[in-house]
Amino acid sequence: MNNWVVLPLLLPLVTAVILIFLSKKVRLQRGISLVSVLINLAVTVLLVGQISRDGIQTLYMGGWLPPYGIVFVADMFAALLVLITLAAAAASLLFAFRTIGEKREQYYFYPFVQFLLAGVIGSFLTGDLFNLFVCFEVMLISSYALIVLGGTKRQLRETLKYILINILSSTLFVAAMAYLYGAVGTLNMAHLSERVAEAQQGGMLNSIAVMFLIVFALKAGLFLFFWLPGSYSVPPTAVIALFGALLTKVGLYALIRTFSLIFYHDQGFTHSLIGWLAAATMLLGGLGAAAYKDIHRVLNYNVIISVGFIAFGLSVGTREAFDGTVLYLLHDMIAKALLFLLGGMIISAAGSSSLNQMGGLIKTYPAAGWMFFITALALVGIPPLSGFAGKLLIVSGGISATDYWLTGIAVFSSLMVLYSLMNVFIGAFWRDDPMLPAVERKKWPAPVYVSVTALLIIVLGFGLGAEWVYSFAGQAGEVLSNPSLYIDAVLKE
C-alpha cells in the first residue's frame, strides 16, 4: 500500500476542475497548469525513486484487496512513462502559452489538457482492464475537444472521422473485455494473468487476444493507422506535439502490458502476428514519410514508423528486447514532442506546410535548424544521441531471436526516418530558391525557446546518460519479461 501512487492521477484531475472556474483569467490559468504539472513531476520523481528502492508499488482503493477492489500499480515501466508524459506535457504547455491564442485559452484549453493528462496517467497506472477503458475514454474525450477546439472547417471534418474511429475501437474494447470476463471471470490484470495461465491459452483465448490486438492497434496506429495522418495535422502545434508524444504511446503501453502480462503463453501465434503487423507498419509508414512534401504528413508518418518499431520490440519478447523497447519508448515520447514543436515553428515561420514553398530558413533561424537536425539524428539513432541505446538493444534482441527478416525491416525503417527527416531539413533550411519570397525573421516569445531547449537537453541527456537511464529501464524490462514479479506484487501482500 502506498498512497503516493494515485497522486499523479489526482493532481491533474483537481487542477482541471479548478481551472474550469477560472476560464476567463488566462494568466492565472497558465500559471496554475504549469505549476501543477511541475509538482506532479516532482511527485513522480519521488515515486520512481521509491520503486527503484523497494520494488513495485501498489494501492488498493478503499482497502479492498485484489482481485475484488480497484488496484493501482506503479511498476518501473508505468512510472517512467508517467515521468516522461509529464515532461512532454510541461514542454507543450510552455509552448502553448504564447502560441495557442487567447480565444482557445478562454474556451477551456488548459482544463482539457489536464483532463488529457489525467486520462493518460490513469491508463499507465491502473491495474485492471476496466479502469484502463475508463481512463482511455477520459483521455479520448479530452482529445476530441482539443482537436476540434477552434472550429475551423478542416478541424471539424477531421474530428468527425477521428471520433468515429475511436468510438468503434472503444466499443470493440468493451466487447473484448466482455468475452474475456466471460471466459476467465476476472478483470484484474495480475489475476487475469494467473487465470489465463491456468486455462492454457488456446483457441478461445487466442481469438480474444486478437480482439485486444485490433483495439489497441487502432488506438496506437499499429497497421490500422489510416485515421492518423489526417487527424494529427489539423490542431495547433502545441496540441499536435501533445498528441504525437502521448496518445499513440498509450495504445502501445496497453499493447505491451496485455501481451507481456496476460497473453504471453502462445507467442508463436500472437507475437509473430504483432511482428508482421509491426513490419507492415514500418514499411507503409516509411513509404508515407518518403512520399509527401507536406511537413505535417512527413512528421505524422514518422510517428507511425516509430509505433511499428516499438511493437517490433514487443514481438521479439526477450529480456534484451524489452529493455530496448522501454528505452526507445521513453526516448521517442520526448523526441516526438520536440520534433512536432520544431515542425510547427518551421511551418509558422514559412507560412506554409508544403516543403515546395519554403527554403533557406537556416539563415534566419540557425538555432531551430540545428535543433531539428539533432532531433532527426536522435530519432534515427546516431550513437551519442538518445535513440541509439534502445534501437541497438531491440535490433540485437531481434537478431538473437533469429527474426532476421523483421530485424532487417526494422533497420531499414531507420533509413526511411533518416531520408524523410533530411528531406524536411534540406527542403526547409538548406535549399536556397531565389523564386521564394524572403522570410522576415519572426521573434518567438521566450517560453517557446525554453520549451524546445528543455526537450533538447533531455534528448541529449538521454543519450549521454544512457548508462544511468538504462539502470531504470532495465528494471522495467525485468518486470515485463518476468510477469510473476508483477503478479506477486499485486496479489500477494
Add this chain to the structure above:
Amino acid sequence: MELYMAIAIGVLFAVGLYLILSKSLLRIILGTSLLTHGIHLLLLTTAKLKTGAAPLLGEKAEAYVDPLPQALILTSIVISFGVTSFFFVLAYKAYQRLGTDDMEELRGNEDE
C-alpha cells in the same frame, strides 16, 4: 434466455454496423449508439443471466447475482451517453459550417 439475448445482440450489431456504413452522418451516430447498446447486452449475457439476491452480506440468500458486469454496464452507459451527445453537437456544428452531412463529400484533402 441466453439464446434470445444472443440473437438480440446479433441484430443490434448488424443494424448498428449497417447504419455506420451509410453516408449520412446522423445515421452513423445512431449506428454507433445501437452498437454500444449491443455491447451492453453482451456484457450482461457473458456473465450468465441468473436470478439471485443483491450481492450484500446481509441478504443471506442462496444465490447472488454478479455485480461486476452491472457496474461495467453502468459506467459504459455513462461514457457512451457523453460521447454520443458530444458527437451529435459536433455533427450539427459540422453540418452548419461545412454545409453537408454526407461523409463521401468529407473525404480527401483540399490540396490534393
